[in-house]
Amino acid sequence: MGLRQEVTRARWTLLVQFSLFGVLGTSWMSRLPSIRSELGLSAGQLGSLLVVGGVGTLLAVLVTGAVVARFGSRRTLVAATAGNAVGFGVLAVATATASVPLFALGACVNGMCGALTNIPINISAAGVERAVGRAILPHFHAAFSVGAALGALVGAAFAWSGAHVAVQLVVVTAVVTLVRALLVVPSTMLAPAHGRATSDGATSRRGSGVRAALAAWREPRTLLVGLVLLAASLSEGSAGTWLSLAVVDGFAAREAVGAVAYGTFVASMTAVRLAGTGLIDRWGRVTVLRVSGFAGLAGLLLFGLAPTLSLAWVGVVLWGCGAALANPIAISAASDEPVHAAPRVAVATSFSTVSMLAAPPLLGLLADQVGVRSALLVICGAVVLSLAVAGQVRPPRDAPVTSRDPLTST
Incomplete structure (x- = not known):
């Protein structure tokens, strides 16, 4: 083949x-x-x-x-x-x-x-x-x-x-x-x-996988890419957990309306993911990640502060668009060097796992005090942090690059 x-x-x-x-x-x-x-x-x-x-x-x-x-x-x-x-x-x-x-x-x-x-x-x-x-x-x-x-x-x-x-x-x-x-x-x-294959083609000794996994935790770029993934997971995961309830509680809407709002979020995110490959190829990871961050930030603020459901719905769309590409961009960045991809992806993914564990109960406690819509505004802080470290997803200069597409080139 x-x-x-x-x-x-x-x-x-x-x-x-x-x-x-x-x-x-x-x-x-x-x-x-x-x-x-x-x-x-x-x-x-x-x-x-x-x-x-x-x-x-x-x-x-x-x-x-x-x-x-x-x-x-x-x-x-x-x-x-x-x-x-x-x-x-x-x-x-x-x-x-x-x-x-x-x-x-x-x-x-x-x-x-x-x-x-x-x-x-x-x-x-x-x-x-x-x-x-x-x-x-x-x-x-x-x-x-x-x-x-x-x-x-x-x-x-x-x-x-x-x-x-x-x-x-x-x-x-x-x-x-x-x-x-x-x-x-x-x-x-x-x-x-x-x-067990190393970058020079030799076979690594037993235990080198463990050492490589531990070494990834000491790499500043990998940890900062993990922060991007944490923000992405927090934004996407919080929508899945709290968006429907926020619409129901915040606007006295029916449960079906809350479900449709979350469906709108997923549809927006999926559409941007399908179109995102061309955007990344044309503008690069860093630019797309920054634009996504600003879109997500605007969407969260609009959803959390809008006085009407129709205006908040626009925020849902922007939020979904902004949350779409940060996760795949971060995974791509962690995988730039194939030899080190496994431990780096594992380290970056651990940040999203921590977000998945900590966010639901913490947001729930905050929601009891200020309401679900207002509690979701906390995510803005993570998005701002992601924007601050967005430059870390730029491919390293020595990362392998393929210039031609074997599926389309002749």
Whole structure:
């Protein structure tokens, strides 16, 4: 198989992998009301239980860089796929038997497997981007957004049919696991075969993956790219958690209106991710990141301070547009040098994981005091910080660059 065919195959199979990752993450979350009922928990108790999954993700993020560096993206993704099958199987048993401890175990396993999936597929996508020779990582993140929306629809369909949540977990997990397993090899063919190859082609000694993972924590640029990813995760994740409620509470709107507002946010973000590759190629990462930051900042301020729902809706659109490209840009920046991509992506991703763990409860406490809309204005501080360090996403001078696109050049 020639380079062109390999790149094309890797590109399309990775798009499906990102979509399936989104489906797997949101299809069961859309059934949280049923899960809460089956487990006999209050909303607060369920929220605390879900934090266990975030803790699992954080624990895995801290070691995934070393795991990928030692065993490679392909083996790590195989392990994550198998682990998710086990984790969701445990969740199915937990909801069928109303076992809270089992549910906590399943959530923790899935949280760990989320990190073991996220980092290898992003490293593989960065490899495809380098082979193509132009910015295409936003397309993969758009595929994730589409998959997340599809997952919500799948959950809604199972709920409408009256199926028990355990049935949904088994069916969706079985289908997704089968497809993911079939796509592991083609989707990782442009990632390093294993993580032990050094930049000069020699084989590294045992333990070098751990040292490389620890070394990434001492790199100023990697840490600053992590701050960009933290702001991106905070902006996107807070919208998913609080936007609908902010519309309902802030404007005395119906729940359906809040849901449509969040749908507008996702649609805006997905549209910009699809169009973002051309923008990055033309203007560069730094300029696009800065413009995105200003758009997100304007959208957040408008949403938080607007006196009317229609004006706040404009803010939602700007917010979604501004949140779209920071995540893929940060991942691309962390992956500039293939030999060090795994530990650097792991370090940068850990910042978004901390954001995912800390933001919901902290924003919730603040919302109790000032209201949800006003609480969301705190995100502006993170966006300003991201703007301040935006120059760090510029590719290093010695980073490998491909000037021609094997999919379009002749």
